[in-house]
Amino acid sequence: MTAIQTDALTKRFGEDVLAVDGLDLEVREGEVFGFLGPNGAGKSTTINMILGFLQPTSGSVSVLGMDVTRESLAIRQRIGLLPEGYEPYENLTGREHVQSAIHAKAADDDPDELLERVGLAPDDARRAASEYSTGMAKRMSLAVALVGEPELIILDEPSTGLDPDGVALLRSIIQEETERGAAIFFCSHILEEVEKVCDRVGILNQGELVALDTIDNLRSELQTGATVSAQLDAVPEPLDVASVDGVRTASVTDSTVDVEVSSSAAKMDALRYLDDRATVEDVRIDDASLEALFDEYTGHGSANETTTESAPAAEQRAAADGGESA
Numbered sequence: 230m231t232a233i234q235t236d237a238l239t240k241r242f243g244e245d246v247l248a249v250d251g252l253d254l255e256v257r258e259g260e261v262f263g264f265l266g267p268n269g270a271g272k273s274t275t276i277n278m279i280l281g282f283l284q285p286t287s288g289s290v291s292v293l294g295m296d297v298t299r300e301s302l303a304i305r306q307r308i309g310l311l312p313e314g315y316e317p318y319e320n321l322t323g324r325e326h327v328q329s330a331i332h333a334k335a336a337d338d339d340p341d342e343l344l345e346r347v348g349l350a351p352d353d354a355r356r357a358a359s360e361y362s363t364g365m366a367k368r369m370s371l372a373v374a375l376v377g378e379p380e381l382i383i384l385d386e387p388s389t390g391l392d393p394d395g396v397a398l399l400r401s402i403i404q405e406e407t408e409r410g411a412a413i414f415f416c417s418h419i420l421e422e423v424e425k426v427c428d429r430v431g432i433l434n435q436g437e438l439v440a441l442d443t444i445d446n447l448r449s450e451l452q453t454g455a456t457v458s459a460q461l462d463a464v465p466e467p468l469d470v471a472s473v474d475g476v477r478t479a480s481v482t483d484s485t486v487d488v489e490v491s492s493s494a495a496k497m498d499a500l501r502y503l504d505d506r507a508t509v510e511d512v513r514i515d516d517a518s519l520e521a522l523f524d525e526y527t528g529h530g531s532a533n534e535t536t537t538e539s540a541p542a543a544e545q546r547a548a549a550d551g552g553e554s555a
């Protein structure tokens with residue numbers, strides 16, 4: 230089943246702001262879909278339409294085959310949400326947060342098991358969650374998002390505030406969840422993390438989807454290239470590796486040849502060329518970073534900018550808990 234489908238999804242704010250412009254997107258069962266874009270690109274607006282908090286100006290969105298406007302409560306029972314900037318309720322322990330989500334979703338999870346899974350110690354689980362550190366609150370809201378084995382899990386900036394152990398744990402939980410068939414919608418500014426966990430990415434820029442593919446395919450399409458560094462037993466004279474198709478430049482440092490290529494295919498061609506003329510003792514290939522790709526598609530140097538908060542936080546929190554907003 231398709232987890233999320235948007236057709237020509239559009240949102241205007243007043244006359245002047247076209248926040249989301251004709252978005253066609255499909256997130257499939259069992260995949261981790263990365264949703265990227267610079268500040269103000271329209272990501273939060275899209276998420277809020279997916280969750281039914283904002284009405285589209287035109288176009289449509291369905292989640293798990295259901296219409297978001299008509300069946301939003303049924304959808305919330307079957308999805309998990311980790312909202313950006315989740316603020317725990319005053320005076321509720323971490324365990325009580327998870328328990329109330331279990332209750333709201335009529336699920337039969339064991340709260341202690343979920344809290345253990347996200348690495349929250351039993352003593353901490355019984356403390357007021359409003360006193361939690363950012364990372365602890367993030368772990369708790371991840372436990373809440375996992376309640377009821379959701380078919381779709383929306384993670385908005387899930388790794389922000391997590392320590393390296395937490396990031397590794399998040400990654401393995403994502404893998405386990407996709408293995409049981411859940412789809413993950415992974416919205417993040419941390420490109421390194423996106424690159425590690427996502428099967429496909431969509432890049433939004435000024436409300437428009439400017440890229441939609443696997444990271445590998447986006448690399449080949451843009452020909453952002455790679456650097457092949459080969460350590461040889463002896464550098465051949467003349468080297469002339471620049472004569473290989475797709476090689477941009479080559480330089481030599483001691484016995485290491487660094488070859489910059491313009492496409493994925495040229496990596497192997499350059500390596501074969503060197504291997505025919507010398508013994509390759511070691512090799513390293515650096516593909517263009519997702520950051521470089523992001524830059525190409527959006528004209529922004531980095532996605533790691535300060536975020537603005539435009540999501541209706543109370544509604545997101547209520548949805549994360551599996552219920553309705555007040």
Ligand SMILES: Nc1ncnc2c1ncn2[C@@H]1O[C@H](COP(=O)(O)OP(=O)(O)OP(=O)(O)O)[C@@H](O)[C@H]1O
Pocket residue numbers: 242246247248266267268269270271272273274275535536537538539540
């Ligand atoms: N309630 C609103 N009223 C008017 N304009 C809005 C509203 N919410 C968002 N916008 C505008 O819509 C555009 C997209 O904003 P949105 O918050 O969706 O971007 P974003 O990609 O989530 O950004 P960020 O990465 O900074 O969180 C921006 O120009 C923003 O100013």
